[in-house]
Amino acid sequence: MGITRRDILKGLVSLPVFGIFFHQFFKKKNIDHYRQNQILSELKLNGQPPAVIPAGNLKKGGQLIRLGIIGYGRRGEDLARSLGFAHPQWVESQRKNAEKNRLDMRLKDWLEQEDLNVAITGICDVFDLHAENGLAAATSDMHPAAQNKTLPPSRKYRDYHEMLEDPNIDAVLISTPDFHHAGMAIEAVKASKHVYCEKCMTRTEEEVYQVVEAVKNSKVVFQLGHQYTQTEAFTKAREIVSKDILGKITLVETTSNRNTPHGAWIRHLDDNGNPKPGNLQTIDWDLWLGDRPKVPFSIDRFYNWTKWWDYATGLSGQLFCHEFDAVNQILDIGIPKSAVASGGIYYFKDNREIPDVFHSVFEFPNSDLTLIYSASLASSRDRGRVFMGHDSSMELGDTLTVMADEDSSRFKEKIEKGIIDTSLPLFSYRPGAKGIDAVTSATEKYYATRGLVYTYRSGKRIDTTHLHIKEWLDCIRFGGTPSCHIDKAYEVTIACHMATKSYQEKRRVEWDPVKRRII
Numbered sequence: 001m002g003i004t005r006r007d008i009l010k011g012l013v014s015l016p017v018f019g020i021f022f023h024q025f026f027k028k029k030n031i032d033h034y035r036q037n038q039i040l041s042e043l044k045l046n047g048q049p050p051a052v053i054p055a056g057n058l059k060k061g062g063q064l065i066r067l068g069i070i071g072y073g074r075r076g077e078d079l080a081r082s083l084g085f086a087h088p089q090w091v092e093s094q095r096k097n098a099e100k101n102r103l104d105m106r107l108k109d110w111l112e113q114e115d116l117n118v119a120i121t122g123i124c125d126v127f128d129l130h131a132e133n134g135l136a137a138a139t140s141d142m143h144p145a146a147q148n149k150t151l152p153p154s155r156k157y158r159d160y161h162e163m164l165e166d167p168n169i170d171a172v173l174i175s176t177p178d179f180h181h182a183g184m185a186i187e188a189v190k191a192s193k194h195v196y197c198e199k200c201m202t203r204t205e206e207e208v209y210q211v212v213e214a215v216k217n218s219k220v221v222f223q224l225g226h227q228y229t230q231t232e233a234f235t236k237a238r239e240i241v242s243k244d245i246l247g248k249i250t251l252v253e254t255t256s257n258r259n260t261p262h263g264a265w266i267r268h269l270d271d272n273g274n275p276k277p278g279n280l281q282t283i284d285w286d287l288w289l290g291d292r293p294k295v296p297f298s299i300d301r302f303y304n305w306t307k308w309w310d311y312a313t314g315l316s317g318q319l320f321c322h323e324f325d326a327v328n329q330i331l332d333i334g335i336p337k338s339a340v341a342s343g344g345i346y347y348f349k350d351n352r353e354i355p356d357v358f359h360s361v362f363e364f365p366n367s368d369l370t371l372i373y374s375a376s377l378a379s380s381r382d383r384g385r386v387f388m389g390h391d392s393s394m395e396l397g398d399t400l401t402v403m404a405d406e407d408s409s410r411f412k413e414k415i416e417k418g419i420i421d422t423s424l425p426l427f428s429y430r431p432g433a434k435g436i437d438a439v440t441s442a443t444e445k446y447y448a449t450r451g452l453v454y455t456y457r458s459g460k461r462i463d464t465t466h467l468h469i470k471e472w473l474d475c476i477r478f479g480g481t482p483s484c485h486i487d488k489a490y491e492v493t494i495a496c497h498m499a500t501k502s503y504q505e506k507r508r509v510e511w512d513p514v515k516r517r518i519i
Contacts, residue, residue, distance in 0.1 A: 043240075043243065043245055043426075043427060062473075062477035062478065063117075064118065064119060065117070065118045065171060065476060065477070066118070066121040066122075066168055066169050066170045066171075067083065067119065067120050067121065067122070067170070067172065067173060068163045068169040068171070068173070068193075069120060069122070069123055069124070069134060069172070069173050070125075070160045070163065070172055070173070070174045070175065070176055071124070071174065071175040071176030072134035072175070073125075073175065075175040075198055076134065076173075077134075077137070079173050079196075079469070080137045081110060081137075081463075082113075082463050082466040083116060083118055083466075084113055084116060085137045085138055086137050086142065087136050087140065088136065088142055090137075091140075091142045094107035095107055105461065109461050109462070110463075112460070114466075114470070116469070116470055118473065119138075119152050120134070120137070121138075121155065121168050122155050122157060122172075123154060123157070124157040124158070124159070124160045124163045125158070126158055126284040126285075126287045129282060131157075131158070134154075135154055135156055138154035152168065155168075158284055158287065160187070164187055164188055164191040165191070170193065171193055171196070171221075171476060172184075172194070172196070173469075174188070174197045175198045175225075177306075177311050178200050178202075178306075178311065178313060178317060179292060179310070179311045179312070180290060181197055181200070181203070181207075182201070182202040182207035183291075185197050185201070185214070185222075186210060186211060188220075189214045189215055189220050190214070192219075194220045194476050195215075195220055195221075195222045195223070196222075196472050197223070197224055198224075199226060199317065199321045199492075200313045200317030200318070200321055200496055201489050201493045202497075203312070204497070205494070205501070208490060208493050208494060209516075211489075212490050215486040221476045222486045223468070223469075223471070223475075223483075224325075224485075224488070224489035224492070225465075225484075226484045227467070227468035228464065229325070229326070229329050229468070229483045230464045231398065231455040231464055232429075232455050232456055232457070233397070233398060233400045233429060233430075233431055233455070234326070234329070234396070236400055236429050237394060237396050237400055238330050240394060240400075240402060241331065245389075245391070245392060245402065245427075246389030246390075246391060246393065246402070247389040247391030247392065247408065247409070247410060248368070248389060249331065249387055249389040250369055250389070250390075251369070251370050251372070251388040252372070252385075252386065253371075253374070253384075253385070253388070254320075254323035254327065254372070254373050254386075255323075255375065255383035255385065256315065256319040256320070256373075256375040256376075257375065257379055257380055257383055258377055259379050259380035260377065261356070261377055283297070285302075292310050293310060300351070307350075307351065307352035308354065309504075312354060313496055313500050314355065314500055315343075315354070315358040315375045315377075316496040316499040317496045317500065319375055320358075320360070320375065320496060320499060321496050323385065324371070324492050324495045324496070325488065327385075328488065328491055328492060328495075330387075331387075333364050333367050333369060333371075334364075335494050335511050336362035336371070336495055336511060337365050337366070337510060338362070338363045338498075338509065338510045338511070339363075339495070339499050339501075339508070339509050339510075340508045340509075341361075341500070341503040342358075342359050342360075343358035343375075345357075346378065347377065347378035348377065348378070356376070357375070357376050357377070357378065358373075358374075358503070359372075359373065359374045359375070360372075360373045360499040360502065361373075362498070384396070384397060389405075390405065391410040392404045392411070393405065398455075399430045399431070400427075400428065400430075401425045401427075401428045402425060402426045402427040402428070403422070403425055406422040411426075431456040455467070471483060494518070497518060498511065501518055
């Protein structure tokens with residue numbers, strides 16, 4: 001027979017000091033348990049992982065889908081690994097990392113990743129080195145499904161038009177610089193290829209309308225690469241808002257901070273890939289430039305294209321797009337009525353045109369809501385994503401915390417009775433709290449804290465991009481609409497262009513819902 005709480009207390013009676021201590025300990029524990037039950041009962045939450053997992057993530061099987069990846073740089077490699085394909089050198093490096101650090105579970109997580117029943121039958125890149133790396137990953141026998149099937153061969157392309165003409169490709173993933181996205185997506189739709197496109201969807205406002213028209217007049221499945229919606233914390237956040245736990249939400253603040261020009265915004269130079277001066281046979285510079293102004297070959301422009309307006313949309317298209325989509329997926333606020341943006345090149349005094357500090361304010365009068373976005377590439381101070389309501393506020397990243405407001409109407413009685421302590425979280429949720437993640441870089445840490453790398457399903461750590469791509473593939477196989485479909489992509493991309501236009505023209509811009517144009 002086990003020792004009970006009663007036995008412990010009886011045994012401590014003869015020890016006055018310890019008896020009082022344990023008596024107070026158990027008394028507090030009972031009070032805390034009572035308060036917790038009272039709060040969860042009020043919120044109608046059980047604190048468990050979300051009961052509803054997006055339908056696409058529950059489906060299995062289906063026919064083999066043959067994929068082409070257009071653009072096999074850093075993000076292209078990420079997409080391939082999310083599909084289950086990795087370069088042998090990456091696998092070996094992760095194996096060594098795991099041997100050195102038992103907490104590094106990245107290789108284990110990847111090997112346990114679900115087989116999506118796909119083949120990468122095409123790799124397209126204007127840089128031969130990147131294309132060869134893609135072929136090595138696509139044909140490697142180290143992927144999770146290698147033991148179960150023989151996959152069709154993969155082919156290398158320089159010009160994406162040739163890839164789109166290939167009948168052995170069913171769908172494409174576009175991970176090129178932003179200024180190529182619109183043209184490639186439209187041509188892919190015309191070729192009846194399903195499209196997974198990385199953000200920002202377009203470089204210009206006019207391109208948005210062209211992509212939307214093409215997709216809506218087709219039968220292809222389109223998904224924009226905003227994988228954040230796949231996290232468990234995000235699913236719990238939608239549940240909290242739907243139950244009106246925050247009360248009327250009137251202000252949302254989102255941020256992006258990092259103290260480096262590198263990472264997702266500025267790419268590292270690749271010492272192994274830089275062509276020798278005057279020797280450009282490994283990079284088709286004209287194809288890379290496309291319809292952009294013709295300039296001499298530049299290693300800086302090739303790798304760090306996000307520094308120039310000719311190729312990119314600035315921090316709004318690179319980072320804010322994730323923030324806006326997260327808010328829009330939860331609150332369904334649509335396109336802002338107005339936007340005002342400011343900032344400048346305050347720290348990195350190099351040859352860039354795009355600011356390293358950027359802020360924008362968006363108004364949604366139909367929702368009685370203001371959205372504020374603030375970003376800095378010159379400070380790594382952690383700032384959250386906060387939804388502010390009359391009754392409570394919610395901070396959302398890879399974890400979720402809800403704090404009651406001291407002047408809340410809904411919780412007034414429980415606050416006065418001491419059941420709710422406004423200095424403590426009303427509710428918190430941390431997916432996979434029993435696990436420890438190995439984060440090995442500042443950029444990876446940033447992504448992890450924003451919910452952009454991993455989430456948990458039934459206690460298992462899973463790559464969010466893998467889930468986002470799986471959702472897209474399931475919609476191709478079984479029908480349905482992915483979470484970041486063309487309508488959501490339209491709204492987030494217009495919001496990004498509103499911020500960019502406001503910054504460039506130094507004025508407040510508005511959305512005309514009748515003309516469907518930024519004015």
